[in-house]
Amino acid sequence: MPISPWTLGQLSPIWTIVLARDSKPMDLTGVTVNQLSLLLYNGNHAQTGTGAGTFTIIDTNPGVITYQLVTADVPVVTGTYYVRVKINFNNVAPDMSDYVTWTIQA
Numbered sequence: 001m002p003i004s005p006w007t008l009g010q011l012s013p014i015w016t017i018v019l020a021r022d023s024k025p026m027d028l029t030g031v032t033v034n035q036l037s038l039l040l041y042n043g044n045h046a047q048t049g050t051g052a053g054t055f056t057i058i059d060t061n062p063g064v065i066t067y068q069l070v071t072a073d074v075p076v077v078t079g080t081y082y083v084r085v086k087i088n089f090n091n092v093a094p095d096m097s098d099y100v101t102w103t104i105q106a
Contacts, residue, residue: 003083004103009074015067016058019085019097025062026097031087033057038067040075041082045099049073051083078104 003015019026038051051073058064065085075081082099089095 004101005105006074006102007105008076008078009071011069011071011074015069017065017067017085017097017100019063019065019087021095021097023098026087026095028057028060028063028065028087031057031060031063031089035088035090036065037086037088038073039084039086039096040073041084041099043080043082045082048081075104078106080104 003017019028033055036055036057038053038055039047040049040051042048049072051067051069053070053073054068056066058066081102081104083102084099085097087095087097
């Protein structure tokens with residue numbers, strides 16, 4: 001499911017994201033939701049925060065997750081933003097998914 005277009009203040013539906021790195025599906029075998037973080041970026045790809053919502057792992061290979069937004073995750077100004085998921089693979093350097101474009105409309 002694409003996450004754009006989105007409306008200011010919108011919190012649903014829950015996002016379903018197929019995690020990819022360099023456009024190749026990621027393998028989440030052995031990963032738990034406690035190892036996932038949603039990173040929020042502005043239109044210049046500068047990180048602006050970390051999501052406070054809830055993850056569910058739907059499939060491990062390819063890695064498919066859902067993410068339930070909370071109010072603190074949603075920008076208060078229209079524009080183009082980006083999100084990506086950080087995966088902490090058990091004390092190995094964290095890996096990042098590709099950026100997902102998130103367009104917020106009035």
